[in-house]
Amino acid sequence: MTTTETDRPADGPDSDTTGDAGHRTGHRTGRPAADGRRPPDDAPDAFEADLLPTPKGASRALLGSLLAPHRGRVAAATAALLLQQAAAQASPLLVAYALDRVVPALRAGGRGPLVVLVTVAVLCAVAAGGLQWAFVRLSARAGQDVLLDLRGRIFRHSQALGLDFHERYTSGRLISRATTDVEALRELLEEGLQELVTVVLAALYVTALLFWLDVGLGTAALLSAVPLALLVRSFQHRSQRAYLAKSTATAAVIVRFAETLNGIRPVLAFRRERANDAAFAALNSRHRRLNGDAILEMARYVVGSRAVANAALAAIVLWGAYRVVTGGLALGVLAAATLYLRRLYDPLDRMGVFLNAYESAAASLEKIAGLLAQRPTVAEPTAPRALPPAAPDRPGREVAFHGVRFGYRTGGEVLPRFDLALAAGTTVAVVGATGAGKSTLARLLARFHDPTEGRVTLDGVDLRELSGAELRRAVVMVTQEAFLFSGTVADNIALGNPDADRAQIERTARAIGAHDFIVALPEGYDTDVRRRGGRLSAGQRQLVGFARALLADPAVLILDEATSSLDIPGERAVQRAMGAVLRGRTALVIAHRLSTVESADRVLVMSDGRIVEDGAPAALIADGGRYAALHRAWRTSVS
Ligand SMILES: Nc1ncnc2c1ncn2[C@@H]1O[C@H](COP(=O)(O)OP(=O)(O)OP(=O)(O)O)[C@@H](O)[C@H]1O
Known part of the structure; x- marks a missing residue:
């Protein structure tokens, strides 16, 4: 089936995104929809709270699968960073060497140690710079590829998920996943991870060097790590909560933004600006507050870690000075150890930056993993069946509903059990x-x-057994809101059959009666429908929609006739176009016009989900039932 237009805006300002918390277990709440109303909105669910269930370990598995193709690059980047740190951490050792060897040698007139010192210092600086460059290059490439892959996965998966998912999740949340959440991961991959690796490696190198310089100083540095580790742990716990709340609040702001702008027409028509401003301001300030909470956690951590580090440094230096005085330690060693201790403690602030990036990315990754874990409710068959060859003497295909019952996930039963056959x-x-x-x-x-129960068949084949491509070729639905995608008028018609050439597109437009208005557009068929001058009227959009469907040439066409009335010439044009598009196929038309119903072979009258009358239009008028009453009302309104 080709959805030539989106059926119902998934997230207009008044769309229903609420539902029952028990939808995953198949449990339904709410009154039966026979009264034409939705179930009560008092059950906030995972969709509303923006917390889709994420299977255990899904975030880690997702990250693993994203990084797996770049294993080589990640290993090379890590090696570059290891060597870079070795080179970068050499300078305090060189200070010790200068104080304890170079200065005494110079005093004695020897220049050898000075030459060694300068050579090693230059080599270390060049190596550190070169390796840093290699690391940034390798990690940035891997990071960009991972993000490209992730955005692609989110987009493909979102398209594959069914309508029922989109009606509840809303496009605002999807935008948030593909933008801010992916961005959080980018920060982690490009900045946070580098910070972490640098901090951890620096700590390892520095501790090892301190031990090498002096076992007592090394042990003291190791002991000071205990309160710092406790501080990091408690910060991690608190910031985890803060970041999850912050990322949900960010998504809520984007959702409100997208919903309001998607529904800008009713917003303007009903003067909802003030109410929207108030609702947006509330979400915006909640976002600010939660963002502030996350920053405050960071500030607490920085202050705490600096206090502990400074106290530890002061204690160790005092102890070292005492040992220098008593002759137990060389002055150069104490100077180098002090520099190393600063290097050990300074990156602790940056550890906070990493933890921030990590928590933010973890919260985002969990949301993305939750989205990717959603399975389409309308699944592709594992072993698709082909439709029987179309009979040459018979247009269209036979449609049948066998013992079908249906209820939306968010509501009660909408269609009680029924059987229906539509002749080809x-x-x-x-x-x-x-x-x-x-x-x-x-x-x-x-x-x-x-269907919740029963089968819908096309020439005897269950729709669930048809591949997506076969179903799309066979069944096309044209909805009221004729949606145009960005691109030219020709592109929009060609959506019905991407292989069609310009001649076929023009032939179809002529058959529909759209050719004249299209050639009158500034650039004819090549007019961009989103640019100035390319904007089409409601009737013109409908004609493009019909041309699309005619070009697709499906065996079965479903047409949701527009309820909005057009001017008389527009109405006639649409009516003629409809005649052209319905001919030679099986058609189900949700009819709002008397002329459409009168020209149909058969009319179904529905009430509360049941088909209450079924027959040829003339026969139903003769029966004097509901259709006859409707027909009389139409006649009076037309005359
Ligand atoms: N996505 C949905 N989720 C839950 N309930 C829905 C959904 N769409 C429709 N319903 C409910 O199903 C029932 C039938 O709706 P449906 O849209 O099929 O009616 P309709 O006859 O096409 O109405 P209209 O002429 O106004 O378009 C209504 O009670 C409606 O509230």
């Missing part, structure tokens, strides 16, 4: 009050949803 090549109009279940019936035929 016939046009069937569906009419009924709003909320009667017409769109739901159409959505089942387009396989936006699978």
Whole structure:
């Protein structure tokens, strides 16, 4: 099936994104939808709280699968950093060498140690610079590739998930996943990890060197690590909570932004600006508060770690000075040890930066992993079946609903059990009050949803057994809101059949009656529909939608006729186009116009999810039932 237009905006300002907390267990809450209303909105669920269930270990598995293809680069980057740190950590040793060897040698007139010192210092500086460059290059490439892969996965997965998911998750959350959450991971990969590796390696090198210089000083440095480790742990716990809350608050701001702007027309029409401002301000200030909490945690950590580090440094230096005075330690060793201790403690602040980046990325990764763990409810068959070859003497295909029942995940039963067969090549109009279940019936035929019970078949083959591609070729749904994608008018028509050439596109547009208005556009078929001058009217958009469907040439067409009325010439143009597009296939039309119903072969009247009348239009009028009443009302409104 080709969804030529998005059926229902997933996240308009008044869309329903709430649902029952028990949806994963198949449990449903809420009253039956027969009264045309949604279930109560008092059950905030995982979607609302922006916390999709993430299977245990999913974040780690996701990170592993992202990094696996770059194992070589990650190893090379780590090796470069190890060597770079070895070179960078040499300078305090050189200070000790200068004080204890070079100065006495110079006093005695020897220059040898000075030459050694200068040579080693230059070599170390060059090596540290070169290795740093190699590390940044390698890690940046790996990081960028990982992010490219992750964004691609989020996009592909989001497209594969069903309509029911999108109606609840909303595009704002998806945008948040693909932007701020991916960005958090970028910060970790490009900055945080470097910080961590640098800090850990520096600590290892420095401790080893301190031990080498003097076992007592080394032991003292090791002991001072205990309170610092406790401090890091408690910071990690607190910042984890702060970051999860912050990332949810960030997503909420983006969701509100996207929802409001997606529904900008009703917002302006109903003067919702003030109310929206207030709602947005509340979310925005919550975001600021939670962001502030995360920064405060960081500040507490920095102050705490500096206090502990300074106290430890002062104690060790005092003890060292005492040993120098009593002759137990060389002055140069104490000077080098002091420099090393500073190097050991200074990066502790940067450890906080890493932990921040890590917590932020962990929270984001968990959300992304939760999204990627969602399975499409409308799954591809493992062993797809082909449709039987189309009979040459018979247009379209036969559609049948066998013992079908259906209820949305977020509500009660919408369509009680029913059977229905649509003969191949016939046009069937569906009419009924709003909320009667017409769109739901159409959505089942387009396989936006699978029935809760029963089967929908096309020439005897269950829709669930057809591959996505086969189903898309066979069943096309054209919805009311004729959606145009960015690109030219020709691109938008060609969506129905990407292999069509310009001649075919023009032939189709002529058959629909859209050719004249298209050539009158500034650049004809090549007019960009999103640019100035390329904006199409509602009727024109519908004609493009019909051209798309005609070009796709499906065996079964589902058409949700627009309820908004057009001007008389526009109405006639759409009516003519509809005639062209319905011919020669099986068609299910959700009809809002008398002329459409009158030209149908059969009419289904729906009420509370049931088909209450079924027959040829003339026969139903003669029966004097609901359709007859509707028909009378239409006639009066037209005359
Ligand atoms: N995505 C959804 N989730 C939960 N319930 C839904 C959803 N879409 C529709 N419903 C409910 O299903 C019932 C039938 O809706 P449906 O859209 O099929 O009616 P309709 O006859 O097409 O109405 P209209 O003419 O107004 O489009 C209604 O009670 C509606 O509230």
